[in-house]
Amino acid sequence: MRKVLFTIAMVLAVAGASAQGQGQGGGRPPMGGGMFGGQQQIDVKFDEYVAAPQGYDRETAGIERGELQVVEYFSTTTDTTRKVTIYLPPKYDTSKKYPVLYLLHGIGGDHREWMQGVPNIIMDNLIAQNKAVPMIVVMPNGRAIKNDAAGGNIYGMEMQQGFANFERDLIDNLIPFIEKNYSVYTDKNNRAIAGLSMGGGQSLNFGLGNMDKFAFVGGFSSAPNTRQPVQLIPDIEKTKQENKLLWMVCGSRDGLMQNSSRLKAFCDENGIPCTLIQYPEGQHDFVVWKYGLYNFAQLIFK
Numbered sequence: 419m420r421k422v423l424f425t426i427a428m429v430l431a432v433a434g435a436s437a438q439g440q441g442q443g444g445g446r447p448p449m450g451g452g453m454f455g456g457q458q459q460i461d462v463k464f465d466e467y468v469a470a471p472q473g474y475d476r477e478t479a480g481i482e483r484g485e486l487q488v489v490e491y492f493s494t495t496t497d498t499t500r501k502v503t504i505y506l507p508p509k510y511d512t513s514k515k516y517p518v519l520y521l522l523h524g525i526g527g528d529h530r531e532w533m534q535g536v537p538n539i540i541m542d543n544l545i546a547q548n549k550a551v552p553m554i555v556v557m558p559n560g561r562a563i564k565n566d567a568a569g570g571n572i573y574g575m576e577m578q579q580g581f582a583n584f585e586r587d588l589i590d591n592l593i594p595f596i597e598k599n600y601s602v603y604t605d606k607n608n609r610a611i612a613g614l615s616m617g618g619g620q621s622l623n624f625g626l627g628n629m630d631k632f633a634f635v636g637g638f639s640s641a642p643n644t645r646q647p648v649q650l651i652p653d654i655e656k657t658k659q660e661n662k663l664l665w666m667v668c669g670s671r672d673g674l675m676q677n678s679s680r681l682k683a684f685c686d687e688n689g690i691p692c693t694l695i696q697y698p699e700g701q702h703d704f705v706v707w708k709y710g711l712y713n714f715a716q717l718i719f720k
């Protein structure tokens with residue numbers, strides 16, 4: 419009974435967070451051609467854009483639903499207790515094992531930000547249609563600092579350090595926590611990482627930097643924290659062998675395209691399979707990020 423109450427409370431907490439809508443992320447600066455329009459354009463061949471079907475992000479009547487929780491884990495990286503949002507697939511069954519997608523938020527957000535992109539609805543629909551395998555989606559707080567509240571001086575050094583340090587929290591604390599408390603596979607072929615903007619940069623940095631941990635890597639509108647291609651991919655042959663998916667999307671009207679296109683150009687030059695879709699008229703927002711999740715989730719763990 420206690421467990422049931424706890425879960426209900428958490429589901430309500432998550433629903434409340436998402437109901438606050440766009441303003442919830444802690445104040446995202448405008449990111450269209452304007453504010454970050456200064457980046458150099460790189461000529462690359464984009465992969466084909468195929469629109470997501472109508473209703474992919476709307477609740478479907480009569481299908482099984484997954485469950486949302488907010489839980490806490492202790493981090494030795496920050497020496498604090500940290501919150502994480504977790505999506506369990508429909509009919510989550512501890513006699514089975516599931517793969518895990520780590521899904522990271524942007525610079526102004528926290529563990530609740532992805533709720534603006536209704537990941538639970540997108541995943542319920544994909545799983546009901548057999549387009550994605552049942553998986554657990556883990557949405558952490560990507561700022562590994564003592565005060566990890568959304569907002570603050572998001573472009574300050576301490577925050578940048580906190581975003582970089584999340585690599586340690588993820589690998590040393592969060593992944594072990596998930597593997598101890600949920601019924602999951604623990605090999606790299608059953609672990610994926612993707613994120614939006616700052617979290618896209620983190621996903622490319624941490625995913626390609628830890629190919630023994632993540633075989634599937636995605637970056638949606640990745641931010642300038644994305645490392646240079648030669649840093650991301652120091653060993654071309656190893657990357658070809660170990661990475662199973664490198665997938666990116668960015669809006670055509672997003673001033674941050676270069677972080678994705680320079681990696682795509684490097685991959686194309688070196689024969690590394692890599693996808694970059696340019697979302698038509700896409701800006702720096704959840705229209706693009708929901709599309710990212712919808713597509714990425716169908717390509718992983720297969």
Ligand code: FER
Pocket residue numbers: 446449454523524525526614615616617641642643
């Ligand atoms: C920057 C511009 C944008 C930057 C980060 C961002 C680290 C991230 C934006 C987001 O997460 O929405 O110069 O530098």
